[in-house]
Amino acid sequence: xxxxxxxxxxxxxxxxxxxxxxxxxxxxxxxxxxxxxxxxxxxxxxxxxxxxxxxxxxxxxxxxxxxxxxxxxxxxxxxxxxxxxxxxxxxxxxxxxxxxxxxxxxxx
Amino acid sequence: xxxxxxxxxxxxxxxxxxxxxxxxxxxxxxxxxxxxxxxxxxxxxxxxxxxxxxxxxxxxxxxxxxxxxxxxxxxxxxxxxxxxxxxxxxxxxxxxxxxxxxxxxxxxxxxxxxxxxxxxx
Numbered sequence: 001x002x003x004x005x006x007x008x009x010x011x012x013x014x015x016x017x018x019x020x021x022x023x024x025x026x027x028x029x030x031x032x033x034x035x036x037x038x039x040x041x042x043x044x045x046x047x048x049x050x051x052x053x054x055x056x057x058x059x060x061x062x063x064x065x066x067x068x069x070x071x072x073x074x075x076x077x078x079x080x081x082x083x084x085x086x087x088x089x090x091x092x093x094x095x096x097x098x099x100x101x102x103x104x105x106x107x108x
Numbered sequence: 109x110x111x112x113x114x115x116x117x118x119x120x121x122x123x124x125x126x127x128x129x130x131x132x133x134x135x136x137x138x139x140x141x142x143x144x145x146x147x148x149x150x151x152x153x154x155x156x157x158x159x160x161x162x163x164x165x166x167x168x169x170x171x172x173x174x175x176x177x178x179x180x181x182x183x184x185x186x187x188x189x190x191x192x193x194x195x196x197x198x199x200x201x202x203x204x205x206x207x208x209x210x211x212x213x214x215x216x217x218x219x220x221x222x223x224x225x226x227x228x229x
Contacts (some may be wrong), residue, residue, distance in 0.1 A: 034215030049214035095168035097157040
């Protein structure tokens with residue numbers, strides 16, 4: 001099973017600043033990686049797929065990068081609605097999808 | 109537009125069997141490539157994939173839970189049903205269903221709102 005490790009567990013950033021979240025895979029997942037945003041009491045929302053493609057309706061301030069085992073999610077200028085928990089998920093080893101443990105993005 | 113909604117009991121006793129239904133609209137499970145998955149999330153914890161079913165009735169399960177899970181579909185009702193046997197308090201959490209695609213895998217692009225299941229005597 002591929003283990004996805006996200007860092008940091010919690011990231012404190014001020015509104016308007018840039019946030020960079022990391023996700024590492026225990027073995028290569030090529031570019032078969034997605035990022036999700038989850039707010040309290042809500043279902044996850046797909047932000048990025050194929051490591052760098054924004055899902056429909058996702059603002060341009062969200063960008064994804066990386067391939068193989070190292071990935072990043074960058075939010076260029078944080079808005080109040082961006083403070084949430086973010087998960088990465090690999091789908092390279094279909095059907096054995098695995099998620100990271102999440103990064104909580106909180107207001108500094 | 110695509111929507112999914114989970115339904116089922118909010119409370120089950122240990123050793124009982126949980127049955128959850130995902131009712132969806134905006135797509136058909138008779139369309140080539142279409143799939144529905146189940147994912148769960150213990151309170152305050154990460155997401156865990158459980159099972160998948162596809163248009164051709166291909167079924168896939170998490171290896172760690174395979175012996176306890178069964179996923180079925182009713183194409184005419186636009187429903188997918190997940191059963192989990194021998195429930196334990198550690199199975200407490202929110203259970204989600206989500207849209208998947210066999211040929212165009214891009215993660216789970218549409219999710220239901222989730223249903224909270226508590227396992228307690």
